Amino acid sequence: MLSSNLQLITIIVLILPIIAQSLLTALLLKEAGIKNVTILEYQDRVGGRVYTHYFTDDPNDDKRLYGEIGAMRLLYVDGRPDLTQDQLVFDTIDYLNEYNKVDNPEMEIKTIPFILSNPNALYYFNNKKDQNGKMMTKNYSTTANVSQLGYPDNIPDNYLSFYDEAFAPFFKELDQNFTNGLKALEHYDQHTVYSYLNEVFLPEKLPTKWNDYDEIIKAIETNLMGIG
Ligand SMILES: Cc1cc2nc3c(=O)[nH]c(=O)nc-3n(C[C@H](O)[C@H](O)[C@H](O)COP(=O)(O)OP(=O)(O)OC[C@H]3O[C@@H](n4cnc5c(N)ncnc54)[C@H](O)[C@@H]3O)c2cc1C
Numbered sequence: 001m002l003s004s005n006l007q008l009i010t011i012i013v014l015i016l017p018i019i020a021q022s023l024l025t026a027l028l029l030k031e032a033g034i035k036n037v038t039i040l041e042y043q044d045r046v047g048g049r050v051y052t053h054y055f056t057d058d059p060n061d062d063k064r065l066y067g068e069i070g071a072m073r074l075l076y077v078d079g080r081p082d083l084t085q086d087q088l089v090f091d092t093i094d095y096l097n098e099y100n101k102v103d104n105p106e107m108e109i110k111t112i113p114f115i116l117s118n119p120n121a122l123y124y125f126n127n128k129k130d131q132n133g134k135m136m137t138k139n140y141s142t143t144a145n146v147s148q149l150g151y152p153d154n155i156p157d158n159y160l161s162f163y164d165e166a167f168a169p170f171f172k173e174l175d176q177n178f179t180n181g182l183k184a185l186e187h188y189d190q191h192t193v194y195s196y197l198n199e200v201f202l203p204e205k206l207p208t209k210w211n212d213y214d215e216i217i218k219a220i221e222t223n224l225m226g227i228g
């Protein structure tokens with residue numbers, strides 16, 4: 001009775017907070033025998049915040065350039081499965097690959113390693129080159145002094161250590177006792193990394209230099225994170 005009723009209902013699959021969750025929900029409902037599912041989508045493509053932009057149109061060109069405009073990284077911590085928050089997504093990928101193996105092998109989802117940091121990565125900012133007039137590497141830019149990097153001279157020499165100094169206490173707490181570590185983080189939940197440095201860490205570290213906070217954070221983010 002229940003299942004025959006469900007066949008008549010058009011189920012609107014709502015948005016849940018995991019990558020492509022609503023499409024997955026639809027698939028699971030279909031597997032459960034509920035065939036009459038409608039997904040409402042506002043855009044003219046699927047994927048939501050997962051969005052690959054291709055620079056040419058030919059889908060058969062396996063060398064075409066593409067860029068990930070939205071989500072692209074899944075966290076995997078070697079040797080620490082307890083820290084792999086994205087296990088659910090990895091499991092989902094396995095599930096979908098298993099599902100498509102027979103009917104749609106070309107739909108296989110492949111993951112590739114994503115290198116977060118490389119000492120030989122090329123850096124270019126403030127029109128600066130390295131001591132030999134070559135393009136800077138990450139390694140050079142994290143060891144060069146403030147004037148070699150073209151930063152304003154109000155940036156303290158030890159600016160790169162501020163990042164670790166600001167966030168190490170949170171990591172330490174998380175390592176010692178995850179529950180307590182999360183509590184400590186929740187206390188600052190309203191903050192971004194920027195606002196934490198700007199409003200909490202730097203006022204304590206350099207109480208008289210509030211005029212320089214913005215430049216200091218910009219220098220850290222440019223050099224350390226490549227996002228300044
Ligand atoms: C730039 C960027 C980088 C990111 N990087 C990562 C990353 O590296 N790793 C990671 O895990 N996460 C990352 N994320 C987060 C991740 O993309 C999202 O958490 C995830 O995609 C959310 O999935 P969702 O299905 O909940 O929502 P969404 O992907 O936002 O899907 C919502 C869908 O609902 C549609 N919709 C909205 N309103 C309506 C309406 N009224 N009627 C009909 N349709 C509607 C939208 O068009 C969209 O297709 C990133 C996000 C961004 C923006």
Ligand SMILES: *[C@@H]1O[C@H](CO)[C@@H](O)[C@H](O)[C@H]1NC(C)=O
Binds near residue numbers: 120140
């Ligand atoms: C990084 O730079 C330092 C000093 O400039 C050098 O001694 C070291 O070999 C470099 N390391 C890499 C991986 O390039």
Ligand SMILES: *[C@@H]1O[C@H](CO)[C@@H](O)[C@H](O)[C@H]1NC(C)=O
Binds near residue numbers: 145147148
């Ligand atoms: C930065 O390093 C260069 C090269 O080693 C040196 O000539 C310069 O005096 C240094 N500047 C400062 C402000 O330390």
Ligand SMILES: *[C@@H]1O[C@H](CO)[C@@H](O)[C@H](O)[C@H]1NC(C)=O
Binds near residue numbers: 177178179180
């Ligand atoms: C972490 O701390 C909480 C108290 O906040 C305590 O109840 C819990 O047992 C601790 N966990 C470990 C693994 O020590």
